[in-house]
Amino acid sequence: MADKDEMAHYDGPAGGWGALKGIASIFGKEWNKPSVIATLMRQNKPDGFACISCAWPKPTDHHPFEFCENGAKATLWELTTPRCEPEFFAKHSVSELKSWPDYDLEQQGRLTHPMRHDPETDHYGPVSWEDAFEAIGAELKRLDPKSVIFYASGRAGLECSYLFALFARLYGHNNLPDSSNMCHETTSVGLKKVIGSPVGTVIWDDLQETEAFFFFGQNTGCNSPRFLHPLQDAVKRGAKIVTFNPVRERGLETFVNPQNVAEMLTDQGTEMSCQYHQVRNGGDIAAITGMCKHIFDGDDAAQKDSKRVLDVDFIAQHTHGFEKFEQRVRSTNWEDVEQESGLTRQALKDAADVYISCDKVIGVYGMGLTQHKYGADNIGMFVNFLLLRGNIGRPGTGACPVRGHSNVQGQRTVGISEKPELVPLDRLAEMFGFDPPRDKGRNTVEACEGMKVGKVKGFISLGGNFVRAIPDREIMEQAWESLELDVQIATKLNRSHLINGRSAWLLPCLGRIEEDLQESGRQSICVEDSFSCIHGSTGLEKPASEHLKSELAIVAGLAKATLLPNPKVKWDEWTGDYSKVRDLIAKTYPNEFYDFNARMFQPGGFWRGNSAHERIWKTQSGKAEFTSPERLSSFGFEDRQGRYRLLTMRSNDQFNTTIYGFSDRLRGLEGPREVLLIHPDDMKKAGLEQGQRVSLIGDADDGIDRRVDGLTVTPFNMPPGCIGGYYPEMNPLVPLDHHDQLSKTPAYKSVPVRIVSQRRATGIMLRSTGDRYHIEYEWYGRTKPFKPEVLEG
Known part of the structure; x- marks a missing residue:
């Protein structure tokens, strides 16, 4: 095994002074007004605003500073000082901006005016809201509704999300994918299949009672740092944490609480995980199988005398x-278990012993389980593990998927779904006097597939950076340009706004933290957290521009311009008073949202309930289902000589496709993101050297040339045969059809690739013609074997 000093790593704790420095770096760069402290003090409080970053719950007994490093960065990023005004677009063509890094695009600041792309000049130009709504509405009327996608990124509140879904169905389709399709849709499908609930079963009180947490594929330190507070409390009272993750993530190793003076002064934190197992990515089924084997052995012995x-x-x-x-x-x-998991029999027995010794266990997971070809099998196997000792549906136990976007779960709750069976269509028909479409709509992968073959003609994006987030990015960007209508509702400029269809629009919206004034006064919105609790959120900051509209007002404006008048559909009334939209939600979902307006600011949120938490199993059998996976690996490909399993990751300075900076502090990585993370032992076997520039090529056996060049070889602690790279930079290597078999969630966590040295020539020929030399060489892995270069001389 290589020495740790050879590899990039971080010796400090998660949290602590490092987190404060990370916040300070964004504060000085993005928003240097003293009022920032007052704004952050309102974050995740009952009378404040809900964080626009992760969906971790807002506790009733909140801390004075109820935000984490990434949550603070997200707030400062949205309230940035720079403005991206029409003059910027007049100066820079879209073609020029395509060459800019993603970070530089967002650094231009907040969008201020509605804009339309002019194909003749290749520039965006300002347009009035009235003209934008009228022109987009005319395009939507012309298009077949079934050919249009309404995508939601996961940040809009419940009120806007409800109306967005209603707009789609009044228009005539169920094409309502959202960002869940790219992250936790495997949870929605997988959990529902086995326990009858599409979301996690844990509530806040369970965290206080559990005796152990078993983590699989969830990076708490980067993606949900506020979770570290109850975890630290649990460890201090004697609870144990056992972690399975291909990468050693610092938050589940050591944590210094920034709100604890003694810990900050001594820099002595809490050792979090009692065991940390670096399972191969794709090897989770095997790891859980090994633990279950030991549990069965223990039960066999116990039957005799205990x-x-x-x-x-x-x-x-x-x-x-x-x-x-x-x-x-x-x-x-056991040999197959060890081979597929990359873990020893003894390590898995040690983990199982912790499970056996604890009466109450919570299973926590993230996209490390969901984003695989057989991700639903991962979920089923994890539930099997919990069911063996009754660890679902009683205090201190349960399945706990940790969501990313702050309202992605809530959007599904109020109707943003391509699956009509999940929506009370009969009730909508009665309430609004129309016949909702009953056919299944397109999810994210299906939307992309439809775009490639010309069946998808229009795309309306409620936030997000869809083009940058999806698989097969280079292929999809070419397909995107065939769209007849492309509408982007956003706060900042990103890559998706530069890949334009025939008619492309950029509509700037208010941020969640900004004051939203409508006819009835200041408005509030609601979001749902990972524990199915609903929270109110009120923005107070001055809007970035007087020309901005709220997301809800934009959706209503588009709908009014598109749809025929309907006396039961009152877009102006709903825009003027969001409480009336909440009344609609309560009428549509009465069991979950009764007294919605009265309860929306309840401290800790109000729980909309969970059947599996009560041991009511809404499955086909009426019981929780044990499943029997046919395989030990969720990778979806055979291991071969020279084939690696690529794990795509997010950095400490990142939220989804938004890059805050170039410091991945918690992994000891600084600087450019074009890196290939690989264990030193694998480096030696492959003949690679630290700092060498290499390329990754796709190895999916589908005949498509996928390649990412310019990666710097970086020694890193990865399991054998596994390598790492950053999301979304590695997305061109992910085949569109490499996704979970049930949910179609892209398999970003286990991508088959090969490593090649850049310009590795297998054949070279030198020809001279006059004063020029022509060098022809074969690029390893290229479908076209020879490429000429001309050298002056």
Whole structure:
């Protein structure tokens, strides 16, 4: 094994002074007004605003500073001082801006005016809101509704999301993908299949009672740092954390609480995980199978002279399919488990012993489980593990998927779904006097597939950076330009705004933290967190421009310009008073949103309920389902000589496609993001050297040439055969059809690739013609074998 000093790493704790320095770096660059402190003090408070970053819950007993490093960065990023005004677009063509890095595009600041792209000049130019709505509405009327996509990024509030979904169905389609399709849709499909609930079962009180957390593929330190507070409290009272992750993420190793004076003064934090297992990406099924084998062995021994290890009463009363699952686990040999997981038999036994010793266990996971070809099998296997000892549906237990976007779960709750069976269409028909479409709409992958073959003609994006986030980016950018209508609702400029269809529009909106004044006065919105709790949010900051409209007002304006008048559909009334939209939500979903307006600012949020939490299983069998995966790997490809499993990751200075800076502090990486992370032992086997420039080429066996060049070889602690790179830079390597088999969530966490040295010539020929030399060489991995270069001389 290579020495740790050879690899990039970070010795400091998560949180602590490093987190404060990270916030300070953005504060000085983005927004240097003293009032920033007062704004941050309102973040995630009952009378404040909901963070626009992650969906971690807002506790009833909140801290004085209820925000994390990335949450503060997100706030400062939205309230930045620079402005991206019409003069900027007059100076720079779209073609020129395409060559700019993503970071530089967002550095131009907040968008201030509605803009329309002029194909003849290749520049965006300002346009009035009235003209924009009228022209876009005319285009939508001309297009077949089934050929148009309404995409939601996950940041709009429940009120706007409800109206966006209603607009789509009144228009005539269910093409309502959202960012969940690219991250946690596997949870929605996988959990619903096995426990009858599409979301996690844990509530806040469970965190206080559990005796152990088992983490799989969730980077708490970067993606949900506020979670570290209850985790630290749990460890201090004796709870244990066992972590499975291909990469050692610092937040689940050591944490210094920035709100604890003693810890900050001594820089002595809490050791978080009692065990940390670097499972191969794609090897989670095997790892859980190994633990289950040990649990069965322990139960066999216990039957002779002590208390059973399995919760046999729970299994008999509440589950279905146990016998088949047990047979599958017992018949799997340890050699295969070790090979696929990359972990030893003893390591898995040690982890299982912690599980057996604890009466109450919570299972936590992130996209490390969902974004695989067989991600739903990962979810099913994780639930199997919890069911063995009855760790769902009683205090201190449960399945806890951790969401990213702050309202991505809530958007699904109020109707943004391509699946008509998940929406109360009959109730909508009665409320609004129309016949909603009943056919299935397109999810993210299906939207891209439709675009490639010319069936998708229009795209309306409610936030986000869709083109940058999706797989096969280079291929999809070419397909995108065939769109007849492209509408982007956004706060800042990004790559998606530069890949234009025939008619392209950029509509700037208010941010969540800004004051939203409508006819009835200041408006508030609501969001849903990862624990299914609903929270009110009120912005107070002065808007970045007097020309901005709220997301809800933009959606209503587009709808009015597109749809025929309907006396039951009152866009102006709803825009003037968002409480009336909440009344509609309560009428549509009465069991979950009763007394919505009265409860929206309840401290800690109001819980909309969860059937599996109450051990009511809304599955086909009426019980929780044990599943029996047919494979030990969720990778979806065979391992071959020279093939690596690429894991795409986000940095400490990043939220999804937004890059705040170039410091991945918690991994010890600074500078450009074009890096290839690989273990030193794998480097030696491949004949690579630190600092060498290499390319990654796709290895999906589909005949498509996928390539990312200019990556710097960087020694890093990865499992054998696994390499790492940053999302979204690595997206061109992800095939569009490499996705979970049930949910179609792209498999960003296990991508088949090969490493090649740049300009590795397998054949060279030198020809001279006059004063020029022509060098022809073969590029390894290219479909076209020879490429000429001309040298003056």
